[in-house]
Amino acid sequence: MKLLCFFLLCLCSQALVSPRGNNCTDQLALLSFKSMLSSGPSSLLASWNTSNHFCSWPGVVCGHQQPVRVIALRMGTFNLSGLISPFLGNLSFLKELDLHGNQLVGKIPPELGHLGGLQVLNVSLNYLQGSIPVTLQVCAKLTSLDLSNNYLQGEIPSEMGTLKKLVFLNLEKNGLSGEIPQSLAGCFPSEIWLCTTIDYLLDNNFFDGIVPPEVGRLGALDWLQLNSNSLKAKEPKDWDFLSALTNCSQLQALQFSNNKFGGFLPRSLSNLSASLTTLILDGNTISGSIPEDIALFILLMLLKLLICRRKRKINTSTNSMQGYPMISYSQLVSATNGFSAINFLGSGSFGAVYKGELSGEEVESTKLIAVKVLKLQTPKAHKSFTTECEALRNTRHRNLVKIITICSGIDSTWDDFKAIVYDFMPNGSLESWLHQDANDHQAEQRYLNIYDRVTILLDVAYALDYLHCHGLKPVVHCDLKSSNVLLDADMVAHVGDFGLAKILVKRSSSLQQSTSSMGFRGTIGYAAPG
Structure with missing residues (x-):
């Protein structure tokens, strides 16, 4: 009996270093994840133990292949606190990791870069610090990345421009700084433009420099939100990104309020997408006249914003x-x-x-x-x-x-x-x-x-x-x-x-x-x- 237990332990230990792993690896990775968390006595993790199969644990989704492997962790608003275990990088079949709306602290483990099949990563609305791991560039199948509402610092790694399938990026409300990498704006192949839309939310950080004109290569860009940063435009060439955005025929929202944009507003603004419904430019030092083609549009938007502001003021007075x-x-x-x-x-x-x-x-x-x-x-x-x-x-x-x-x-x-x-x-x-x-x-x-x-x-x-x-x-x-x-x-x-x-x-x-x-x-x- 002792020999059998020793043999099983060896198998599980071997799984930790195996490049492909097995379902024993998944169980150990999940238990390690649980060991670094704390939660209330009625926690959803109370049933995370070896008395039942890990595929039945709350938040765990397994695939249909044999042996069964974990393909998703959907644990948003689970009232979890603690650290994100680096052993999650051993869930080699994981496609979705959703930990949003908890009280997680510490850093985003660079070991998540081992998840080559990961498609969705959402750790928003936590208290994570440190920088964005460069290793995420290895997650070549990533389509959605949401790191918003944390306390991340440092620059956006230029290597993230290799994520050719990324169509949703939300980094808003962090402490990120530096320039927006050109590679981030120019990495999408044309075939993606035909089947989806692209959303970039980078507001409420400390980004500086100019907006790279390469953003115009995002033909399927639907939403670009850059409010409350330190982005600037002084010379006419600094506004080239606005001319480049005329290539984005699906653009519905463009927001870059409360930055350091100055100089004259280019006439190319009137050539933006006919689908544009939101344009927010306040909190800058822009001069010049408003192109006649969009003057009526701006007046309607101002009216809408005034109505929204009045409603908000009524709702927040308690x-x-x-x-x-x-x-x-x-x-x-x-x-x-x-x-x-x-x-x-x-x-x-x-x-x-x-x-x-x-x-x-x-x-x-x-x-x-x-x-x-x-x-x-x-x-x-x-x-x-x-x-x-x-x-x-x-x-x-x-x-x-x-x-x-x-x-x-x-x-x-x-x-x-x-x-x-x-x-x-x-x-x-x-x-x-x-x-x-x-x-x-x-x-x-x-x-x-x-x-x-x-x-x-x-x-x-x-x-x-x-x-x-x-x-x-x-x-x-x-x-x-x-x-x-x-x-x-x-x-x-x-x-x-x-x-x-x-x-x-x-x-x-x-x-x-x-x-x-x-x-x-x-x-x-x-x-x-x-």
């Missing part, structure tokens, strides 16, 4: 915002230097936090702030925003983080935008003092003696006592952990992040929850039982 002075999106952009990576402080389940400097009528004098930008695409983020405003609206205590103001409106791409502005805590979180990063050069200067630790414990206890017993309504935090305890310049502790809080109201002789349930609350390892 009772939960009362009691706070409002601040505009553009003011927060200015305060945080465009939500730059330099000002990035960290991220949580429902949003990212940036350091900023606020001045003007909203505050008495210039002061440092922390801006929490909600990821509204994340499930329950809207609820988190409302709950935090409700919880802190009528609380006043020296050991609670103070809300200065809020922002509820639309951003430069007309998407809903919500942010909460707090006092900035220069000494960071308690977690950063207790679990120091080995690469942190200030680590030697950060030390908490026994007196400091007891003082912080008392500060937190005072905050909880106030929340539970002395506020206008009892509030239960539900996610108290070291990363949610912030330290000011005098090392006074302040409890923050009330996105999961419960507000209790008295009804007869009992206390009941006044906010709707959000299911499991808190962080695994910190949440109270029950």
Whole structure:
């Protein structure tokens, strides 16, 4: 019996280095993926174990060939947190990897480049950092790549221009920089133009330079979105891309607002596709006259945008915002230097936090702030925003983080935008003092003696006592952990992040929850039982 077990173990070990692998490889890869994740007690991964076949596990799709192999992982909005395992690169038959809408952190594993048959990769709406792996160029069958709404940095690898079947590329709302590679715009063979459309969404990054005129080779280009970057056009030749786009007969939307485009608007604009329905150019320093052929079109679009803006303003005005002075999106952009990576402080389940400097009528004098930008695409983020405003609206205590103001409106791409502005805590979180990063050069200067630790414990206890017993309504935090305890310049502790809080109201002789349930609350390892 022992000999048989040893033989089976050898077979599975051999599968890890086999270029083709087998279904034992797939099972080990999936279990490795699970081991690097954390999720709630009712997790969909609870049934991921050897007591049943991996093809029956939630999110796993297998093909019909024998032996059966994994061809897709469809795990969008599975409430997963943790790292993406590099062992997913061993799923050699994988065609689709969809992990969008979770709380995944770390980097995109370069081992995903081993998936030569991959056609769809979607890791959007997570908290991934690092750069785009150059190894993705090996995924020659890739047709759809969505890395949007993360914290990726660096340049787009020019090698991605070898992905000749890529027809959907979404990199919006990251921290990517550099020029848009010419190779990315000129890699599509003509036969693709006849059967599909191409969408490029690159807005809300830090791309600079000019738009390469090679973009005009994308004959099937349907949507080009470049808003909120640092792209420029000063000389007439810098506008060559606009003339090149006249070759794109299917173009429906062209957006490059809030960049550094200047000079005169070329007359070739009037030669763009007759299918064009969206043209957004605001937030630049363009001069000259509007070509007569599209003047009427632009007037109609302006009317449409004004109607949309009015509707958005009505929809985003809610009772939960009362009691706070409002601040505009553009003011927060200015305060945080465009939500730059330099000002990035960290991220949580429902949003990212940036350091900023606020001045003007909203505050008495210039002061440092922390801006929490909600990821509204994340499930329950809207609820988190409302709950935090409700919880802190009528609380006043020296050991609670103070809300200065809020922002509820639309951003430069007309998407809903919500942010909460707090006092900035220069000494960071308690977690950063207790679990120091080995690469942190200030680590030697950060030390908490026994007196400091007891003082912080008392500060937190005072905050909880106030929340539970002395506020206008009892509030239960539900996610108290070291990363949610912030330290000011005098090392006074302040409890923050009330996105999961419960507000209790008295009804007869009992206390009941006044906010709707959000299911499991808190962080695994910190949440109270029950």
